[in-house]
Amino acid sequence: MNAQTIHYALFALLAVVTLVGAFRVATARSIMHAAFWLFPVFAGMAGFYLFLGAQFLAAIQVLIYIGAILVLIVFAVTLTRNSMDPEGAQHNRFALPVALAAAALVLALAGAVTKNPWGQPAPGLDGIGLLPGVEVTDVAALGVVLLRQYLIPFEVASVLLLAAMIGAIVMARKERSAPEQIECVEDAGMPIEIKEDEVVKV
Amino acid sequence: MIPISGYLIVSAALFATGAAALISRRNAVAALMGVELMLNAANLNFIAAWRYFWPRQLDAQVAVLLVITIAAAGAAVGLAIILNLYRRFGTVDLEKIRLMRG
Numbered sequence: 001m002n003a004q005t006i007h008y009a010l011f012a013l014l015a016v017v018t019l020v021g022a023f024r025v026a027t028a029r030s031i032m033h034a035a036f037w038l039f040p041v042f043a044g045m046a047g048f049y050l051f052l053g054a055q056f057l058a059a060i061q062v063l064i065y066i067g068a069i070l071v072l073i074v075f076a077v078t079l080t081r082n083s084m085d086p087e088g089a090q091h092n093r094f095a096l097p098v099a100l101a102a103a104a105l106v107l108a109l110a111g112a113v114t115k116n117p118w119g120q121p122a123p124g125l126d127g128i129g130l131l132p133g134v135e136v137t138d139v140a141a142l143g144v145v146l147l148r149q150y151l152i153p154f155e156v157a158s159v160l161l162l163a164a165m166i167g168a169i170v171m172a173r174k175e176r177s178a179p180e181q182i183e184c185v186e187d188a189g190m191p192i193e194i195k196e197d198e199v200v201k202v
Numbered sequence: 203m204i205p206i207s208g209y210l211i212v213s214a215a216l217f218a219t220g221a222a223a224l225i226s227r228r229n230a231v232a233a234l235m236g237v238e239l240m241l242n243a244a245n246l247n248f249i250a251a252w253r254y255f256w257p258r259q260l261d262a263q264v265a266v267l268l269v270i271t272i273a274a275a276g277a278a279v280g281l282a283i284i285l286n287l288y289r290r291f292g293t294v295d296l297e298k299i300r301l302m303r304g
Contacts, residue, residue, distance in 0.1 A: 011204050015212045022216050025235050026223035034232050041216070045242050048209065052253040057245075057266055064270050069238060069277045076231050076281040080288045084229055084295050092297055095226040102218035109214035113207045121203060121254040145260045146267070153264070157271045164275035171282035174289075 018044030056139045209250035217243035230284045230294040241273045
């Protein structure tokens with residue numbers, strides 16, 4: 001077995017792991033199983049990034065997707081427990097046409113991609129060989145590009161993250177709406193002056 | 203080296219699966235998982251094209267970093283909205299939540 005064969009075998013393994021995971025995410029009956037099937041997808045994507053020489057992105061993929069988004073999704077699944085009948089239908093009435101359309105899309109794209117003359121890949125990067133035929137990029141260069149050429153998108157993304165964080169906290173908080181408070185006061189048989197006092201205080 | 207079409211086909215399959223999950227799953231959390239699959243497919247396309255055609259320019263990696271950031275923000279806000287839906291309607295079944303339908 002030469003290096004090329006190993007490379008192809010690893011690629012095929014990654015592709016199978018990723019696509020089986022994605023298929024189960026779309027079809028699993030239990031929502032918790034679907035959430036856990038996201039793990040092979042995200043891990044397989046990190047493997048693809050390593051294969052392509054983007055090792056920093058592989059680390060980021062593991063940190064953000066597996067470490068943050070997957071955990072967040074599992075939390076959401078547990079917080080919305082028992083909200084759907086696990087025996088009932090998990091797909092809406094478009095399931096069959098959508099599946100057929102997705103299969104047709106994959107076939108069409110695969111045909112187009114294989115027919116297109118891509119030409120020779122660009123000469124490789126200078127770096128350490130990670131796997132046969134794989135080289136690594138310089139993380140320092142990525143940092144320089146991010147903080148010089150793409151400084152404004154970088155800062156906008158930070159502000160976006162902050163806004164998303166605040167928005168998520170505000171929305172997910174248990175809200176005590178005003179009408180409910182008034183109902184409580186009336187239920188307790190309290191005189192109306194208390195409500196007016198609260199209004200004055202506010 | 204694996205031809206670029208290998209990566210592009212995997213990416214296409216991932217995208218189609220994610221789109222199908224987004225459209226056809228009844229659970230709102232599962233629909234959000236479909237969105238994540240589609241974003242991952244787009245990232246794989248970016249990185250494959252970067253490696254094969256512009257390996258000395260790091261623009262694609264920056265784009266992928268930004269996409270991952272936006273995916274994280276989208277997941278946080280989306281899940282907060284789903285939690286709110288769950289409190290309001292007692293379900294996350296997208297077939298039963300009919301507030302904005304006629």
